[in-house]
Every structure is written in C-alpha cells, then in structure tokens.
Amino acid sequence: MNDSLQGPAAPPAAGPPVERNLFARYIARFDDGEVLRWAFRGLLIGTIGVLGTDLADLSRSNGWWNDESAIAAPDAPVLPPSVDVDAPAQSGDPRPYIDSDDATLRQPMVFSLEAGKVLRADGTIENGTAARFAAEIAARGEYVTTILLNSPGGALDDAMSMARLVRDRGISTEVRDGALCASSCPLLMAGGKSRVAGEKAAIGVHQFYAAVPSDVAREQVMADAQSTTARISRHLTDMGIDPALWLHALDTPPRALYYLSPTELLEYRLVTSPKLTASK
Numbered sequence: 001m002n003d004s005l006q007g008p009a010a011p012p013a014a015g016p017p018v019e020r021n022l023f024a025r026y027i028a029r030f031d032d033g034e035v036l037r038w039a040f041r042g043l044l045i046g047t048i049g050v051l052g053t054d055l056a057d058l059s060r061s062n063g064w065w066n067d068e069s070a071i072a073a074p075d076a077p078v079l080p081p082s083v084d085v086d087a088p089a090q091s092g093d094p095r096p097y098i099d100s101d102d103a104t105l106r107q108p109m110v111f112s113l114e115a116g117k118v119l120r121a122d123g124t125i126e127n128g129t130a131a132r133f134a135a136e137i138a139a140r141g142e143y144v145t146t147i148l149l150n151s152p153g154g155a156l157d158d159a160m161s162m163a164r165l166v167r168d169r170g171i172s173t174e175v176r177d178g179a180l181c182a183s184s185c186p187l188l189m190a191g192g193k194s195r196v197a198g199e200k201a202a203i204g205v206h207q208f209y210a211a212v213p214s215d216v217a218r219e220q221v222m223a224d225a226q227s228t229t230a231r232i233s234r235h236l237t238d239m240g241i242d243p244a245l246w247l248h249a250l251d252t253p254p255r256a257l258y259y260l261s262p263t264e265l266l267e268y269r270l271v272t273s274p275k276l277t278a279s280k
Helices: 022-027 034-060 102-106 129-143 157-167 185-189 219-240 245-252 262-267
Strands: 110-114 119-124 146-150 172-175 180-182 195-197 202-203
Touching: 034 146, 110 129, 129 157, 146 180, 146 185, 157 219, 172 185, 180 185, 185 202, 185 219, 185 262, 202 245, 219 245
Parallel strands: 119 146, 146 172, 172 195, 180 202
Antiparallel strands: 110 119
C-alpha cells in the first residue's frame, strides 16, 4: 500500500509517571492497615514515655524512688539470705542447733579479730563486702590464719571474690557448731586452704536469683542463669570441690535451703578432714 494513504502517525506512548519522593515510595511498601498499626504503636510508645517520666518525677518527689545503688544490677546475681522456716525437715536437720540471732545474721558482714589468729565473719554478704574484706586482710593479713564463718549468704560475686583471696593467702575456713553458712557462704568457705565444719553446723545451698528488669527477654534471662551456673561450677572446680554439690542448689527453691550432711560435706570435699570440729 502506498505510504501516502496511511493515516497520521500514532501519538508517542506516554512516558513513565513522575517518580514519587523516597518517603512516599517507602510507605507504599505497606498496606494501609499496616501503616495505621505502626502509627498507633508510635503514639502508644510516646504516651508511655510521657507517663513514665511523670511517674518518675512523682516518685522522686514523694520518696518512692529507690536509689539505684541499692538495686542489684542485672549482672549481679545474689543468693537471698532469707530462708523458708517451714521448709520440709531433712534427716539430721541442723536448724535446731543454730544459735545465732537474726539481727546478727541480717546485718552487713562484720569482721572481728580473735585470739589464735582467727577472724570472725558474721552477717550477710552484700555487694561491696568483698572490698571491705580485702581491706581487712590487707590491714591484718599476717594475724589471720582462719576465717570463722557465720553467714546466711548474699551476693554471689562477692562471695567468690572473697574465696579467691582466702585461697591466695592460704587461709583456712571453719563453720563451728551452731553457726550458719548458707546460700553463697559455702562458695566463700570453698576458698579455705583447709575447711572444717562442726557436726552441728548448718551448711546449706539453694538456687540463685538475679534482679533483672521486667522487659528483659525470657531467653536472655535463661542464658544468664546458665552462664552463672557455669561460673559457680567452675569456681567450685578451681577450689577443689566436687561441682556436683551444686546440683542440690539447683533442686532447691530460692526461699528454702538444702542442708548438706557431714557425709555429703566430705564426699563433695567441701570439708578437707573427716575430723569435724565441735569447738565454739
């Protein structure tokens, strides 16, 4: 056909639409419902933040706010000194023999030098007790060959730090008849070059706990607990103690205690001699 008979040429195809800005392109990736949900979440988070700030100010002004130094850090697990007095009795339960008053046990650990190069350690192991203990040993180290323990336990890391210092100095540890060494205290006792316990001494273990913020993921809490258990087992092994001892702790709730029998103390090597002292 003759080209001259063809109609006018077709108009050129429409070009691509004008490119939208980056923000619009990003938003377009989501459906309208998703965008609304995220907008609501942002509004909710902002509201919570404002309310939290107001609550914090109100708490401080009314004296409700606890000083942060008094709150255990998430990485500072502790073994609570309080115990459940109604816990089931064990065979040879040593609790009836404990003659220390609650006030002595609940106070921050106090150190006092006695005759025969003996340093008494009475009270709760708190965060910072290890530093005070190190200062005491630095001042009186040449006069101390034995540490007498009477403690319901407390801060885990402090107890293990004190144990390492005791071992480095070649000091012995002892828990006499009527005394209590519970919770983290046995981890301190483990540091003794020699370790002695009275037949009526109360030496008990239980699960640790850690003060963690409520928003910490459950998986992280579990991971931290396993890591802490590994550190305790490694500490006991380094001190020459059978880490199987800690299985009794893992089986026992934090507000109860499993008391180790004289036979178990020997089997797990928490005491170094079958001759148990009955001295006071």
